[in-house]
Amino acid sequence: MATTTSEKTRQMVNAALCTALLCVISPWSVVIGPVSLTLGVFGVFFAGAMLRPGYACLAVTAYIALGAMGLPVISNFRSGPAAVFGPTGGYLLAYPVMALLLSLAKKRSRSLWLHAAAIGAALAVMYTLGTAWFMAVTGTGLAASLAYCVMPFMLPDAAKGAAALALAAALQRRIR
16 A cells, blocks of 8 residues: 555654654663663654654654753763764664654554563564663663663553553544
């Protein structure tokens, strides 16, 4: 099925709105050691749930680019290359892949189980890339890195994924 100009425009506007949402909610964080608890993961999953795959990836990449260029949109109102490529940069750089995985699952099927599996896979990608990056930048060992960067976040991040799916479903029903 061919995509109409009106549908492309709608997707671009929705992608811009998802980028804006990420910029507004991601800086507000609760510091838990070297990694902060942020709503950025919710925003990434929301973009993945609302947008087609290419647009989901684009929206999240635009958010990261805005942070890299100096807008204080990264956790704790940080910005610039040091925020994107610092100790927690691997988590940020996994965001586009996370949005893409959920969006592909949503495009493929309406199965809630597949969507939940996509959230689990996306979190595994983020934790793997982010923790490896954290270890490389800080010199921290695996056990300590997992204790700092993964264990405190697993349940909250899964809840953010579920909340993003629920909100996206409610909004999509209202839009139709």
